[in-house]
Amino acid sequence: MQLLFGRFAMSLEPDTKSILSWLAKQQDQMVTQLADWAAINTGTANLAGLRQLAELVEAEFTSITDHIDYLAVDPQTEVSSRGEVTERLLAGVLVGRRREKATRQAVLSIHMDTVYPADSPFQTLKLAGNVLHGPGVADAKGGLVVMLYALRALERYVEATGNRQLGWTILLNSDEEIGSLGSRNIFAQYGSDANFGLLFEPCLPSGHLIGQRKGSGNFEIVVRGQAAHAGREFYKGRNAVVAAANVARQLHELNGRWPDTTVNVAKIDGGGPNNVVPDVAVVRFNIRYPSQQHEAELSHDLERIVQDVPEGMVMSLHGGFFAPPKPLNEPYQQLLETVQKCGETIGLDLAWESTGGVCDGNRLAALGVPNVDTMGVQGGNIHSPQEYMLIDSLVPRAQLAFLTLISQVP
Ligand SMILES: [Zn+2]
The missing domain is CATH 3.40.630.10 (Zn peptidases)
Incomplete structure (x- = not known):
């Protein structure tokens, strides 16, 4: 302007x-x-x-x-x-x-x-x-x-x-x-x-x-499941990569909730050999938002996503909002x-x-x-x-x- x-x-x-x-x-x-x-x-x-x-x-x-x-x-x-x-x-x-x-x-x-x-x-x-x-x-x-x-x-x-x-x-x-x-x-x-x-x-x-500048936050959600042999004991496993994909989808759906607020799922780490149910995955993402008042609502959404854990799995949220909007x-x-x-x-x-x-x-x-x-x-x-x-x-x-x-x- x-x-x-x-x-x-x-x-x-x-x-x-x-x-x-x-x-x-x-x-x-x-x-x-x-x-x-x-x-x-x-x-x-x-x-x-x-x-x-x-x-x-x-x-x-x-x-x-x-x-x-x-x-x-x-x-x-x-x-x-x-x-x-x-x-x-x-x-x-x-x-x-x-x-x-x-x-x-x-x-x-x-x-x-x-x-x-x-x-x-x-x-x-x-x-x-x-x-x-x-x-x-x-x-x-x-x-x-x-x-x-x-x-x-x-x-x-x-x-x-x-x-x-x-x-x-x-x-x-x-x-x-x-x-x-x-x-x-x-x-x-x-x-x-x-x-x-x-x-x-x-x-x-x-x-x-x-x-004017937006605010920004960088986060990681760590998903921990249970490793298992994909052939012998597949049903004992808890697949962290699949849970991470679900987390990524929920994060992406936050886009458009407020004008000018964006959530970019940038990277998913996890998985290994084809015959192992993966036990750990990490979802990395960035949030940009124009107004300080969105910070609390966004934090609330992230908590909700992290608490919605499939049975036998654990999720934890890391990172935070590092630059407030200007x-x-x-x-x-x-x-x-x-x-x-x-x-x-x-x-x-x-x-x-x-x-x-x-x-x-x-x-x-x-x-x-x-x-x-x-x-x-x-x-x-x-x-x-x-x-x-x-x-x-x-x-x-x-x-x-x-x-x-x-x-x-x-
Ligand atoms: Zn610079």
């Missing part, structure tokens, strides 16, 4: 103008920075790669933060194909702060992980004119570079004007691509006091922002309009669209922090080997974030 208001441009102070022109000269450095960071594989499971990137990123932010720390996070719990709950270690979060006693506080965030594992064939960068192809160049290392330069610009502004009333916190996590299962507590701990937030996920290929409420809309107005002053025509995709902006919104989450670079084909970003979006997006930040200085 496009919401355009009065096209009056902000009148820019001389300090602001000179910092915008300083930013305009940073494109080459920004590209070099991006190329260095994108060359390191940081698939969510690549803990060594993520640690290496975090050290390089920390070095760049040290001079503009009062302190920056690398915090460990809780491991992620996973359900194996045999229905066992296991733990997987996750890389940590860089938390940096500047002027934490200032009257107004911003939280800025983006993830360092990508969807490309260490053994992915998609590892190298390719430059073709204005287009840079490579893993994570748009989602979201380009955004990380934009954030760094916007904050460098803000600190120049603070030096020039002496106005120290805006403080900020950066949260750079390593597990966003799997739903920030480990870092969510750090968002609650360091993000919830902020007055507003900016996240640097890529904007849409058109340059537009994302407004509705377009009043403070959020105001912040989007502010970003839009800041865009107008540098010639960006910004509108916003809604999506079913989720990000850490959902989490911050649920903590009561209005935030615009697509302040990153212009690019596309994210989560695919065709991922690209547009080099000439680096400077304008850093200028946009800088102007938005100073528009919030008391």
Whole structure:
């Protein structure tokens, strides 16, 4: 939905103008920075790669933060194909702060992980004119570079004007691509006091922002039956795969119960040799929903499905709703309009669209922090080997974030 208001441009102070022109000269450095960071594989499971990137990123932010720390996070719990709950270690979060006693506080965030594992064939960068192809160049290392330069610009502004009333916190996590299962507590701990937030996920290929986002949940239902020899004692068996198929059908039937709520049965694990009645199956599924009020009703439905167990079998529900919906409420809309107005002053025509995709902006919104989450670079084909970003979006997006930040200085 496009919401355009009065096209009056902000009148820019001389300090602001000179910092915008300083930013305009940073494109080459920004590209070099991006190329260095994108060359390191940081698939969510690549803990060594993520640690290496975090050290390089920390070095760049040290001079503009009062302190920056690398915090460990809780491991992620996973359900194996045999229905066992296991733990997987996750890389940590860089938390940096500047002027934490200032009257107004911003939280800025983006993830360092990508969807490309260490053994992915998609590892190298390719430059073709204005287009840079490579893993994570748009989602979201380009955004990380934009954030760094916007904050460098803000600190120049603070030096020039002496106005120290805006403080900020950066949260750079390593597990966003799997739903920030480990870092969510750090968002609650360091993000919830902020007055507003900016996240640097890529904007849409058109340059537009994302407004409303659905919520999301990932679940597993483990079905346990009884193994038996298919020839000798078939009737002693309790077939977990058949029960799992029935669960899958019931889950699929939840589609259409509410408008815009979807249940995607993604995978069923289970079974083995043809002569064995299978004793374990795991149904894996994702739910997307537009409104918080659906969460309780959906939970109730899942409980009902799990309790409807065939005789001699056991079912258990794992997982949960990991990202609450991000509705377009009043403070959020105001912040989007502010970003839009800041865009107008540098010639960006910004509108916003809604999506079913989720990000850490959902989490911050649920903590009561209005935030615009697509302040990153212009690019596309994210989560695919065709991922690209547009080099000439680096400077304008850093200028946009800088102007938005100073528009919030008391
Ligand atoms: Zn992302």
